[in-house]
Amino acid sequence: MDRQLKVIFRIMSLVVAMLISVLVFRQALSDDLAMHPGNQRELLAEYSINRGSIFTIDGKVMAESIADGDVYKREYPMEKIASSVSGYWDPIRGRSGLEASFNEWLTGKNQFANLDDWFSTLINQKTRGNDLTLTIDSNLQETAWESLGDNKGAIVVIDPKSGAIKALVSKPSYDPNTINELWKDISTDDDSPLLNRATLGLYPPGSTFKIITAGAGLALDVVEPDTKFKSPGELSVGGGTVENYAGTSNRSLTVEKAFTLSSNTVFAQIGLELGAENLVRIARDFGFDNKLDFDLPTSKSTIPDPQNMDEVMLAWSAVGQGETLVTPLHMVLIASAIANGGDIPKPYLVEDVRNYQGGIVMKHKPRMIGKALDSDIADEVKNMMVKVVENGTAQRIWTPNYEIAGKTGSAEIFDDKPAHAWFTGFAPADDPKIAIVVLVEEKGLGGKIAAPIAKDIISEAL
Amino acid sequence: MVFSNRNKELFGIFFVFIILSTGFIQLSLNKGQFIDIFSLGLPIILGLFFLVTHLAVRYQSKAADSSLLPIAFLLTGFSVLFISRLDPDFASKQLLWISLGLALLILTIRFAADYERLAEYKYIFGALGIILLLIPIFLGKEIGGAKLWLQFGGYSFQPAEIAKIFIVIFLAAYLSEKKDLLSSGTRRVGKLELPDTRHFAPLIVIWLISLLILIFEKDLGSSLLFFGVFLLIVYISTANFIFTFAGLVLFIFGASVSYYFFPHVQTRISIWINTLPDNVSGDSYQLAQSLFALSAGGVSGTGIGNGLLGTHIHMPAVLTDFIFSSVGEELGLAGTVAIVLIYFYLLFRGLKIGISQENEFGRLLSIGLILFLTIQAFIIIAGVVKFIPLTGVTLPLISYGGSSIVANFILIGLLLSISNKASTNG
Numbered sequence: 001m002d003r004q005l006k007v008i009f010r011i012m013s014l015v016v017a018m019l020i021s022v023l024v025f026r027q028a029l030s031d032d033l034a035m036h037p038g039n040q041r042e043l044l045a046e047y048s049i050n051r052g053s054i055f056t057i058d059g060k061v062m063a064e065s066i067a068d069g070d071v072y073k074r075e076y077p078m079e080k081i082a083s084s085v086s087g088y089w090d091p092i093r094g095r096s097g098l099e100a101s102f103n104e105w106l107t108g109k110n111q112f113a114n115l116d117d118w119f120s121t122l123i124n125q126k127t128r129g130n131d132l133t134l135t136i137d138s139n140l141q142e143t144a145w146e147s148l149g150d151n152k153g154a155i156v157v158i159d160p161k162s163g164a165i166k167a168l169v170s171k172p173s174y175d176p177n178t179i180n181e182l183w184k185d186i187s188t189d190d191d192s193p194l195l196n197r198a199t200l201g202l203y204p205p206g207s208t209f210k211i212i213t214a215g216a217g218l219a220l221d222v223v224e225p226d227t228k229f230k231s232p233g234e235l236s237v238g239g240g241t242v243e244n245y246a247g248t249s250n251r252s253l254t255v256e257k258a259f260t261l262s263s264n265t266v267f268a269q270i271g272l273e274l275g276a277e278n279l280v281r282i283a284r285d286f287g288f289d290n291k292l293d294f295d296l297p298t299s300k301s302t303i304p305d306p307q308n309m310d311e312v313m314l315a316w317s318a319v320g321q322g323e324t325l326v327t328p329l330h331m332v333l334i335a336s337a338i339a340n341g342g343d344i345p346k347p348y349l350v351e352d353v354r355n356y357q358g359g360i361v362m363k364h365k366p367r368m369i370g371k372a373l374d375s376d377i378a379d380e381v382k383n384m385m386v387k388v389v390e391n392g393t394a395q396r397i398w399t400p401n402y403e404i405a406g407k408t409g410s411a412e413i414f415d416d417k418p419a420h421a422w423f424t425g426f427a428p429a430d431d432p433k434i435a436i437v438v439l440v441e442e443k444g445l446g447g448k449i450a451a452p453i454a455k456d457i458i459s460e461a462l
Numbered sequence: 463m464v465f466s467n468r469n470k471e472l473f474g475i476f477f478v479f480i481i482l483s484t485g486f487i488q489l490s491l492n493k494g495q496f497i498d499i500f501s502l503g504l505p506i507i508l509g510l511f512f513l514v515t516h517l518a519v520r521y522q523s524k525a526a527d528s529s530l531l532p533i534a535f536l537l538t539g540f541s542v543l544f545i546s547r548l549d550p551d552f553a554s555k556q557l558l559w560i561s562l563g564l565a566l567l568i569l570t571i572r573f574a575a576d577y578e579r580l581a582e583y584k585y586i587f588g589a590l591g592i593i594l595l596l597i598p599i600f601l602g603k604e605i606g607g608a609k610l611w612l613q614f615g616g617y618s619f620q621p622a623e624i625a626k627i628f629i630v631i632f633l634a635a636y637l638s639e640k641k642d643l644l645s646s647g648t649r650r651v652g653k654l655e656l657p658d659t660r661h662f663a664p665l666i667v668i669w670l671i672s673l674l675i676l677i678f679e680k681d682l683g684s685s686l687l688f689f690g691v692f693l694l695i696v697y698i699s700t701a702n703f704i705f706t707f708a709g710l711v712l713f714i715f716g717a718s719v720s721y722y723f724f725p726h727v728q729t730r731i732s733i734w735i736n737t738l739p740d741n742v743s744g745d746s747y748q749l750a751q752s753l754f755a756l757s758a759g760g761v762s763g764t765g766i767g768n769g770l771l772g773t774h775i776h777m778p779a780v781l782t783d784f785i786f787s788s789v790g791e792e793l794g795l796a797g798t799v800a801i802v803l804i805y806f807y808l809l810f811r812g813l814k815i816g817i818s819q820e821n822e823f824g825r826l827l828s829i830g831l832i833l834f835l836t837i838q839a840f841i842i843i844a845g846v847v848k849f850i851p852l853t854g855v856t857l858p859l860i861s862y863g864g865s866s867i868v869a870n871f872i873l874i875g876l877l878l879s880i881s882n883k884a885s886t887n888g
Contacts, residue, residue: 044774293563
């Protein structure tokens with residue numbers, strides 16, 4: 001009988017070994033099951049987390065979790081106005097904006113407040129997640145939201161010295177309180193309300209790019225502000241032509257005058273004198289072709305490879321048309337660089353992260369992410385930008401109270417549609433407190449459409 | 463100093479009490495309750511039950527195996543812990559069943575102290591076993607898709623749980639008597655020694671009973687369990703592979719035929735093959751939730767009281783067939799492997815008791831009993847982890863349920879009696 005028992009014992013040992021293998025497979029190696037559509041566990045877990053709140057710099061609540069029995073509801077008191085910043089959180093629809101990029105902080109996974117907190121987590125006593133304090137100023141955010149009206153477009157307001165974003169608006173937008181009910185409509189809407197135009201939208205920069213062309217020309221000693229150029233209404237280049245907006249022509253213009261009046265034909269000539277390599281090199285110093293690191297997802301602004309630029313494309317690129325694309329956020333950094341003596345600040349939204357007891361667990365340290373121009377060259381460009389507001393394309397926003405430096409743009413999209421209207425600038429020019437970009441889609445002239453919007457916001461800010 | 467078996471047992475019970483107490487304290491903490499002596503109310507009551515049982519064993523069967531009671535305490539302790547966590551109303555009922563089970567265990571070691579006498583009543587046990595197995599076909603009530611319950615007043619009773627003990631007593635007695643008949647070849651075909659055709663009769667009878675259970679009671683688990691254990695006992699007794707081989711052929715034949723003719727068998731198989739369609743609902747719902755729970759538990763588990771199965775996620779059979787899934791979620795791989803190994807150790811102890819028996823009946827009885835308990839555990843564990851098609855049997859000593867708890871304590875009582883005899887004789 002002992003022989004049979006040995007056989008039985010071996011068979012049962014094999015059964016146990018197989019069971020343990022299956023258990024290892026089911027428990028230790030089955031992470032993919034968490035994402036199975038039939039598995040409500042992630043959803044239930046989401047609902048039971050007391051996420052931290054999001055505050056503006058002036059203490060307004062942008063997002064908070066309210067207890068509702070066993071679970072929590074996420075509320076956004078600023079509704080549509082701040083959704084480009086906060087994004088949305090919904091157990092069914094997921095997360096976007098800061099709710100997504102700071103999810104670990106908001107859920108509290110990232111940092112325990114203290115030993116008590118760690119112990120509470122061990123025994124599953126749920127504590128609140130961490131709170132975010134943003135750089136956003138609620139008044140400025142609201143002004144920016146109102147100023148853009150019913151237009152499609154984006155506005156970004158930044159402190160050029162620190163990179164702190166004071167307002168960030170993208171329209172059309174959505175109310176994150178009702179994201180789940182809105183979902184069907186907004187996810188299929190042709191105007192893409194879910195797209196954050198300020199950080200992800202890529203647009204031709206139009207004449208705002210002349211900041212870079214001018215900076216490059218001055219930096220490489222190709223031109224001086226008073227160098228004169230012929231300014232015909234139309235310029236033949238290689239196999240094509242470059243035209244001025246609405247075909248205006250002058251006999252001759254200084255570089256400074258051409259900048260303030262936004263002459264395409266003059267800047268095309270500067271571009272040709274610079275050459276593709278130089279133009280693209282300086283544009284890259286300004287951040288083109290570089291992934292921008294930010295608290296929200298960003299698109300990469302791009303400029304064509306100089307090897308692939310023929311003369312026509314070079315001429316058009318110098319005036320911001322052609323295949324060059326830029327995000328509004330990047331554009332406000334270009335203005336910030338001029339305001340800042342050539343230094344590009346790292347943009348940021350989250351000033352600090354605090355645990356539920358108020359202790360600061362993370363604080364942003366402002367820093368520069370690049371040097372676009374030497375400060376004397378930046379100041380020469382700044383002077384030209386001041387002239388744009390004094391007696392150039394943006395003169396309608398001139399004010400005796402403080403000096404505004406700016407550049408308009410009317411980015412043509414060659415499609416019988418009106419141009420995208422740009423304005424980017426900063427104020428006060430001698431000691432910049434804010435830099436701003438306004439982009440209005442398909443509304444025509446930057447000086448007429450975008451600059452007045454910028455004016456409203458600048459006057460609110462100052 | 464050499465510890466007596468009973469002192470080892472007492473120490474084991476104390477040790478298990480400490481383990482269970484930490485489990486109950488963790489549960490209270492995770493529920494956000496204040497910790498005081500009442501947090502340990504259930505383990506203390508349960509511990510006292512086992513202490514009383516220990517004293518009875520100390521008085522009645524001094525030399526009995528020392529690890530059976532502590533292991534039973536550990537498993538039923540887990541049972542009460544998880545039931546009080548999943549549905550506290552059932553914890554006190556389970557405690558009642560455990561007290562009844564332990565009372566019957568004490569009666570068993572008292573009245574079956576001389577267990578060899580059970581063999582004298584083998585035909586009565588055999589007949590009772592078969593009647594209990596088949597009676598639900600006529601009087602049973604269908605619960606959860608299987609017709610294996612008898613109802614008396616407000617209580618339902620699962621006769622198959624008791625039947626397994628009666629059937630093992632019968633088989634052990636019958637085979638120890640007829641062993642020579644069965645194992646001596648009467649015909650030769652080539653190198654094989656074939657038993658006389660008429661000795662296949664008991665095999666055919668048990669096979670038919672298994673099929674009846676499968677077809678009319680829709681109880682795949684019991685059917686598989688009875689037939690499987692029967693084949694193993696016959697093999698141990700006769701050392702003849704022919705019966706086992708013939709049994710396997712019959713089993714495969716029976717299983718294939720029932721697959722083609724009976725939709726409830728097809729359903730079980732299709733759930734097994736296709737557990738996770740994108741829309742988890744209907745037939746495969748519970749098995750899918752079981753896999754989600756096991757996966758969520760990971761290696762170390764969520765901690766007792768932190769799981770979602772049965773509390774946040776609807777799970778009708780979480781106290782019975784799927785209690786192992788809840789253990790897997792809250793104690794993780796560490797907990798599930800520990801439980802598998804505890805059953806394996808129980809099997810090892812049972813086989814050891816068998817080997818130490820001088821008489822054939824005692825050997826076959828103890829081996830048959832322990833095989834019944836552990837194979838039943840492995841069948842349901844393998845089912846809820848989707849290793850084999852799911853069959854509804856209880857997880858011995860852990861699942862909620864009176865018949866199962868009572869039957870398994872009687873089974874442990876018999877093993878205690880047998881082990882006492884072995885050591886006394888040896």
